[in-house]
Amino acid sequence: MTVLDTPAWRPRTDAAPLLPDPEPYRLLGTPAAAELDPALLRTLYGHLVRGRRYNQQATALTKQGRLAVYPASTGQEACEIAAALALRPRDWLFPSYRDTLAVVARGVDPVEAxxxxxxxxxxxxxxxxxxVAPLSTPLATQLPHAVGLARAARLTGDDVVALAMVGDGGTSEGDFHEALNFAAVWQVPVVFLVQNNGFAISVPLDKQTAAPTFAxxxxxxxxxxxxxxGNDVAAVHQVLAEAVGRARDGGGPTLVEAVTYRMxxxxxADDATRYREDSEVAAWRAHDPIALLERELTGRGLLDDEVxxxxxxxxETMASALRERMHTDATLDPMDLFAHVYAEPTQQLRQQEAQLRAELEAERQS
Structure with missing residues (x-):
């Protein structure tokens, strides 16, 4: 027996069924779209339009000083909405900082998001x-958390599935590797959705990876x-729903790459004109997720001016309420700095809390 004949050198699984298709999967504009549920398409359309308006209103709020920062998902709404709607109420969503639309579509209050x-x-x-896990501003740190929750659910016999969202830039983080590796080894019920919008801030795709695709x-x-x-909301929803169902049935994790674009x-705080051409953005606007769905709905007689x-x-009603509520100043308590940090505050934290309380009291008496 040679060294190469030992089990450690033999493939553990057949790679062929794991490989993605050579082209991104599409439904809208294809013959298969005729089989799509009209009620689902209308629901997806309503969420997409509200999501686009949410992005516009939140962006305006940053200019008015009501938000410190807002990472818009304009152009990526199909990924956001499909992710939220592919889950059951008891499942868990693990979003990144750009995924506010998915969070709101999951039922979270628009202001709280x-x-x-x-x-x-x-x-x-x-x-x-x-x-819905907290919006994660560190890149990819939510992915191991999703795996941990899914692992715990599997150990307890719970049929919960976790869906973890990440951008293409997040795939360059160690957390991405660790999460996928443990998920596959443990065969946990988790779905990873990579929203490939072409750039990690200003770093283009070809500077991030030499892989054929993230998938x-x-x-x-x-x-x-x-x-x-990733701009075909029906296709993204179908692919994610299948992956969620597979995970729930014990089939283990799936990595889904949705090819989209951040318009x-x-x-x-970013100047995108420094690293991409206007012509590139214009080309993607022609593949707008709302326009793609509107074309399908109109062609099937499911969308008229009244709808x-x-x-x-x-x-617009949602945006108006969001604008009004966000223009109300929050009531802040400095002592909240020490709340919800540890179940049992450390000695240092107690000392800091006492110091701040004394300083605030002295200020009130002066």
């Missing part, structure tokens, strides 16, 4: 209420990789 970006609480909502990375960990058109700058106006009015 912006609290972190307002510079107030670390998380403005109760993660357990809607099963191909799945093979190295021993899980299936799926490649989907706006990275945040309001379009009703959806637009609903989105």
């Amino acid at each position: 912006l609290t972190l970006l307002r510079g107030d609480w670390h998380t403005g909502y109760d993660p357990h209420e809607h099963r 191909h990375k799945a093979v190295g960990y021993g899980m299936p990789g799926r490649l989907v058109d 706006d700058a990275h945040t309001n 379009r106006d009703s959806v637009a009015d609903d989105a």
Whole structure:
């Protein structure tokens, strides 16, 4: 027997079924779209329009000083909405900082979803209420958390599935590797959604990875990789729903790459014209996720002016309420700095709390 014949050198699984398709999966504009549920398409459309208006209003709030920063997902709404709607109420969503639309579509209050970006609480909502983990500003740190929760659910016999969202830049972090490796080894019920919008802030895709696609990375960990058109909301929803169902049935994790584009700058503090051409943005605007779905709905007689106006009015009502509530100054208590840090405060934390309390009292008496 040679060294190469030992079991350690033999493939642990057949790689062929794990490989993604050569082209992103699409539904809208194809014959298969005729089989899509009209009610689902209308629901997706309503969420997309509200999501676009939410992005616009939140961006405006940064210019008015009501938000410290806002990373818009304009152009990526299909990924956001599909992720939220592919889950059952008891499942968990693990978002990144750009995924406010997914958080709101999951049922979180629109204002509470912006609290972190307002510079107030670390998380403005109760993660357990809607099963949405805190918006993660460090890159990819939410991925191991999703794996841990999914692992715990599997050990206890709970059929919960975790869906973890990350940008293409997050795939360059060690947390990405660790999460996928443990997820595959343990075969836990988790779905990883990589929103490939072409840039990690200003770093283009070809400076991040030499892999054929991000979906191909799945093979190295021993899980299936799926490649989907991230602007085709019906396709993203179908792919994610299948991956969630597979995970729930004990099939283990899936890595989904949604090819999309960030039409706006990275945040309001970014100048995107320094690293990409206007012509590139214009080309992607022609592949706008809302326009793609509108074309499908109109062609099937599912969208007329009355429906379009009703959806637009609903989105404007949401934006108006968001604007009004965000223009109300928050009541802040400096002592909240010490709340919810540890279940049992450390001695140093107690000393700092006492010092601040004494300083505030002295200020009141002066």
